[in-house]
Amino acid sequence: MKKYLFLTAILTMNFALYSQNKIITVTNSLAVDREFETVELTKKELGFSNAVKLEEFAVKEINSNLFLESQTVDNDGDGIMDVLLFQPKINASSQKNFEIVPAANTSATKNINCYSRFVPERTDDYAWENNKVAFRTYGPVAQQMVEKKISGGTLTSGIDAWLKRVDYPIINKWYEKTISGTGSYHKDTGEGLDNFQVGDSRGIGGIAVNADGKYYFSKNFISWKTITTGPIRTSFILTYADWDAKGNKITESKLISLDYGSYLSRFEINIKGTKTIAAGLTLHDKKGTIGTNIKEGWLSYWEPIDDSEIGMGLVAPKNTLTSFDNYITNDKDLSNLYGNLKVKDNKAVYFAGFGWKKGSPFQTKAEWETYLSSFAKKVNNPLVVKVKK
CATH class of the missing domain: 2.70.98 (Beta-galactosidase; Chain A, domain 5)
Structure with a gap:
């Protein structure tokens, strides 16, 4: 019985973590449209614990079904992903909101271009x-x-x-x-x-x-x-x-x-x-x-x-x-x-x-x-x- 209670606790904790999607606001202060600029987000910036796996998340535009291509990077070589990358398109002098959501069943692709x-x-x-x-x-x-x-x-x-x-x-x-x-x-x-x-x-x-x-x-x-x-x-x-x-x-x-x-x-x-x-x-x-x-x-x-x-x-x-x-x-x-x-x-x-x-x-x-x-x-x-x- 204790084993089942322990597993239930883990599942409940993971559900609570994943259900609290992070909202990312990206602001362009220049009077020109911008793309091909990389946003970098660390676990600390996202409010995630070290145990969270960044590769299990995706980036989605708020109020749409558009998932952005993203990438995770292990900068220090310890086998744990440190940074989540994505490239938003932001119109001149404007801002756009994104969600960090569980990556399962998303439409995001992973083409190797770099x-x-x-x-x-x-x-x-x-x-x-x-x-x-x-x-x-x-x-x-x-x-x-x-x-x-x-x-x-x-x-x-x-x-x-x-x-x-x-x-x-x-x-x-x-x-x-x-x-x-x-x-x-x-x-x-x-x-x-x-x-x-x-x-x-x-x-x-x-x-x-x-x-x-x-x-x-x-x-x-x-x-x-x-x-x-x-x-x-x-x-x-x-x-x-x-x-x-x-x-x-x-x-x-x-x-x-x-x-x-x-x-x-x-x-x-x-x-x-x-x-x-x-x-x-x-x-x-x-x-x-x-x-x-x-x-x-x-x-x-x-x-x-x-x-x-x-x-x-x-x-x-x-x-x-x-x-x-x-x-x-x-x-x-x-x-x-x-x-x-x-x-x-x-x-x-x-x-x-x-x-x-x-x-x-x-x-x-x-x-x-x-x-x-x-x-x-x-x-x-x-x-x-x-x-x-």
């Missing part, structure tokens, strides 16, 4: 993508191959761009066809291609430290950890061997994430040994045009690439981008447009990415910079989220 992984079959890349853009960078085996003069290696901590023109995942497909010899990701057959040169440059968002006018940077990453892949976000951590900046030992790791609908990856740099960093955009053969707006917090570079054009960009939160350096040199791949960023509590945050003319709505430099300006404004005026518990 993806990343370590790629040991192509030396040891780490690659990531969403429905708009794709990137990769390089690991220790690729570095060792260069140092041992073995062909096929890559020595850089710069960020490579894969110019995709489709909204579905292409990373696995492109690697498979290249490695199997059935095709090549260097040729565009309708989905896009890799024709972006990184070399020793910073690519799109790699960092450096300036010491007495010279830029120093790490070699390839030495370890990686995937945190999440899903419909809304992919994120991972890259760690680098300590490196030297004119006598200063630099310790560096990167938490990189890419959300659905965004052309820019988020970089959270954890770094010791410097009070500032320089995040770079490669200038390639210096035939493009830079754009800068320190007050709004963005830099851009618009350039020709083969038979098309590409806009690269960097956006930083308010008052963290202090200046820029249009660094030009005759040394191969070392010309970069640098954004100088403050390091606070051993951390710096910025966003970096690109818009390819063939694979995005940005057909001119002005259109690309309008996107960066709007992105910066939204970063500095985030959606206001309130939970009624």
Whole structure:
């Protein structure tokens, strides 16, 4: 009898918990419609105990049967989901209410649109993508191959761009066809291609430290950890061997994430040994045009690439981008447009990415910079989220 009473108590407790749906109010303070911005809710913010499983909940619009796609993330790797993510559409200067409800029998779908992984079959890349853009960078085996003069290696901590023109995942497909010899990701057959040169440059968002006018940077990453892949976000951590900046030992790791609908990856740099960093955009053969707006917090570079054009960009939160350096040199791949960023509590945050003319709505430099300006404004005026518990 005691056993049955105990089970009844558990069922009653769970029913009471699930029946008290949380009401989420999301407010847009800007006079523009907003979408593709991710709301993050922790258990504490939702008023849930640690025992509650976030993956058992869904997000529903109030007064409708519309369920939003959502994702749960285990940020600390303990096997327990820490954060619930969703992306609301909010009209200009307005607010909308949502319910957090039990996920059973909902109509929400779980399509994988944001993806990343370590790629040991192509030396040891780490690659990531969403429905708009794709990137990769390089690991220790690729570095060792260069140092041992073995062909096929890559020595850089710069960020490579894969110019995709489709909204579905292409990373696995492109690697498979290249490695199997059935095709090549260097040729565009309708989905896009890799024709972006990184070399020793910073690519799109790699960092450096300036010491007495010279830029120093790490070699390839030495370890990686995937945190999440899903419909809304992919994120991972890259760690680098300590490196030297004119006598200063630099310790560096990167938490990189890419959300659905965004052309820019988020970089959270954890770094010791410097009070500032320089995040770079490669200038390639210096035939493009830079754009800068320190007050709004963005830099851009618009350039020709083969038979098309590409806009690269960097956006930083308010008052963290202090200046820029249009660094030009005759040394191969070392010309970069640098954004100088403050390091606070051993951390710096910025966003970096690109818009390819063939694979995005940005057909001119002005259109690309309008996107960066709007992105910066939204970063500095985030959606206001309130939970009624």
